[in-house]
Every structure is written in C-alpha cells, then in structure tokens.
Amino acid sequence: MELCKEYKSMNCNEKTEQIRESMDVDYQLNLPQYLEDIERLTKCCVKNVVCDYEFTGNGIKIFGKSIISILYLDRAGCPLSCQFEEEFDQCFDLSNCEYFYFADIDAKTKYSNHRIINQRRIDVHSSIGVCIDVYCKNPYKCLSGCKDAFIREINISSLTDKNAGICSAEFDETFPIVKNDYQIKNIINVFVTSIVEDKKIIKDKMLVKIRNEISVVYVNENNSLEKCLHTFSVSKIIDTSECDENDTAFIFSRVSQLYVKAKSDSNNMLNDIEAVGKISITYKINEISEMSLISDSYIPHHNAKIESKNIQLKSNPVFYFDDKTSEISIDCDRNVIKIVDLKSDFNSCRIEKSVMYIETLVCAVYYDDSAQLCYLEKSCEFSFTLNDKELEGEGMANLQSYDYVIKGADKISLRLNFEYSAYLYNSDTVKYLTDIEDDGEKSAMNTPELTLYFANKNENVWDIAKSFSTAMQLIMEENDLTSDVIDDRRVLLVPGM
DSSP states (O other), X not given: OOOOEEEEEOOOEEEEEEEEEEEEEEEEEEOOTTSOOOSEEEEEEEEEEEEEEEEOSSEEEEEEEEEEEEEEEOTTSOEEEEEEEEXXXXXXXOSOOXXXXXXXXXXXXXXXXXXXXXXXXXXXXXXXXXXXXXXXXXXXXXXXXXXXXXXXXXXXXXXEEEEEEEEEEXXXXXXXXXXXXXXXXXXXXXXXXXXXXXXXXXXXXXXXXXXXXXXXXXXXXXXXXXXXXXXXXXXXXXXXXXXXXXXXXXXXXEEEEEEXXXXXXXXXXXXXXXXXXXXEEEEEEEXXXXXXXXXXXXXXXXXXXXXXXXXXXXXXXXXXXXXEEEEEEEEOSSOEEEEEEEEEEEEEEEEETTEEEEEEEXXXXXXXXTSOEEEEEEEEEEEEXXXXXXXXXXXXXXXXXXXXXXXXXXXXXXXXXXXXXXXXXXXXXXEEEEEEEEEEEOOOOOOXXXXXXXXXXXXXXXXXXXXXXXOHHHHHHHTTOSSSBOOSOEXXXXXXX
C-alpha cells in the first residue's frame, strides 16, 4: 500500500560534541629598560581570556590573551608595577563537524605560578581549563503526518540553544585623580570590574551595555599611596542570527586588554589617568520552544516498517531571575592591617541538582602587621537552591556591588549583591519517527467485533490499540475512558476495525 505521508525539518540546533580539556602556557617576561630591578616581588597575577575562535573544517581553534600583572619593590623600597599581554592559541579536533553552526566557549584560569630568574626576568606558567560545546544544524527530517496510519504525537516544551559567540568592545578613557595636590609618580595596581548592565535582543541583533569600574592605586610625589576610582560604560551591537526579542541571553564580560598610564592634564601636570583596552563579551542565547514530534505509528492490519532517531532535549524548562545578597569570608595568609584596594569577581557559575554554585575570586593589595605591601588572590564558592526538585540547569550570575570589612587579624568578610538568571529543566532522550513504510498485510485472521482485555494499572490505551490493530479512540469511547492511561486494573472491551 502506498502511504500518503508528510515530512518536516527538525529545524533545531543540536549539541554534537563537548570538549573539556586543559592547556598550559609558559612565558618569559623581561622588565622594560625604564623600570628598576626587582628587589622583592609582591604580586604576579595571570588572567587568561579567550577572545575569539574559528572553525577550521575539522576542528576549532581558539585565540586568547594572558594579562600578567606584577607588583614589586625596588632596592629603595619603592613600589613599582608592570603589565604584560601575551597571546595564545590552541586547536581542538572534532569528531563530528559536518554541519557546524556555532560553539559556546569558556576558559578559566585553573592555576598560575612563577619563578624569578634574575632581577629583570620572571618565568610564568599557567594552566587554563577550556570548555567547548559544539552545536550543529540538525540536518534531519521527521515524519509529520500519515493519512493511512495512526500516529502518536507528543508536544514538548524545550529549551533551545539558538546562538553563542565571543566578541569585544573597545574603550579609551581619560579621567583626573581626585587628590591632585601631588602628581602621579607611578601606578602600582589596577583593578577593573565589568558588569553587564543591560541587554536587549531584537531581530538578529543584540545590544549589550557594560558598566566598568576601574580602580587605580598610585604613588604620588609625596611617596604616599592613593586610590582613584572611575566608572564608565561601553556598548556593543552584536549580530545574532535567527534570534528575536522573545529570546533570553546569558552574558559574561571581562577585560581582555588593558593599558593604563599617567597623563598630563591641561596644566601639564601628571594628574590624569588614561585607560585603553578591550572588554571580551561571551554570550549564549536561548529560547523556549514548543516542539511537536511523532513518537510512534502503526497501520491497521498491516505490518509497518518504522525508522526513528533520538534527540536530546532540555524539556519543561523553568526560568528564574532575581536579586540576591550573600556573604563570604576569605582567610588570609598574613595578618591584614590595612587594605589598599580590593576586587571581587564571579569566576564561574554552574547548576547541579537545582543548586546554583558560584565561584568568587577575591584579589586584594594590603599591608600586613610588619608594614609590608602584600597581595592576596583567593577563590571561594557559595551556593543556593533554586528548586526542591533535583533538575539540571544552566545560568549566569552578575555581581552588582560589594563591600568588605576586616574580621579579625587574618580574615576578610565580603557582602555580595548580585542578580542571577537560570533555566532548570529535565534532560530527556526523545525518540521521533523519521519515516514509516507499509511492510505488507498481516496474516488473515478472524477479528471479532469486540474483544475482552484485562488491562493493568498504568497501561496506555495507545499500546492496547496498537496490539489489537484498532483505533485508540474506539476503545476510549466504548469504555467511557477520559484518560489514555488506565488508572486501575480493569476489563476493557476492545472494538475491532
């Protein structure tokens, strides 16, 4: 029998590969000639950022930068600083990339260490954890209807990953120091915090506004340490194909390039600061879509040859968005007498069994009880529950503001104000039909008009109808059933066709 069938495209992006690897980078840093020799190294901080990627045909190549900041004392005890920018790249092979569409990429500095070779050279080693999710356009078609067969259709609400990418926004800011009685002698530390302030998606475009807070610690002509704060915003319009205003976005921003120097003002005094650099923007765009699939089919009194495939879906998603305040404590290796400057950042965010875990990185320049200038860099993790059910999920937390106090001699307490957004969902493997063929009539048999059937509790009427080669609707009408699942053991009258 020739079947009258209809098909449709799956029309979804499918995660086909997941890469979780570590890569190492090594650098030899030499002080510029204009800087004094290193007497005592106080800080050597490494921040690794992925800035871009390209699809190579059989893999992915990522491009990134390592921002390395050092703070040290010279022989005269004067604090000095220097910043280096080094580039890195790495290729990762893919096993299935025929229909590559986009990749969701994140990189995290796992650890860094350094070795002082001499008074002008430092060797730095850093390990980077790379997470890559590869998405391809699903090229398959699926069965959408067949007039000669009974079909079982399921409707699923699912979270779809529509787009992801990395881009950057440039900035060039000049601002005056607050206390300008003395000129800037040298800059010794810079912290920059980038906060996603606003985002708006329109057709195939996304506008992102990022608030940046820069804190500059410098030594003035009086050999005193001073701090200057400046806030500025950058905006970026990003091309996001196939996205619209009903979608949601998770966005993370961090500094990928930075150059800060003292600059002369209109009176030819070194009372201005110039900051030039780039902000790396990593984004992922999702939508909640309703999907209709045929999960089963049969032809009355005929054998059916069915072809099917499986697809992984994030089903029944629930969106969460709120503001929250949490407190964390950081243990210091030395006694803290005075904090010169402190920065807190969210380093990573993950969801396991409906619990959101946020890793916070705290960096601080401070004086210890021996009046030594010291540097602290530590991370800690805190968590909170989104739902009583143990669901999978993904999300993002954005630190809005924070304050801190010294608690005891060796402890810093921070109060973090942040907003978070997240999706929770069930990760399901769903079978769908791609085709059905008539495989010939079943052997001739006398089919009674009514058959008695002893149904078990929770048995599905569809399965009963399929086994008797009849219509599910006839069974439900004959037995006054209001649900397609049998609620208790009972006898059913099964009409024939």
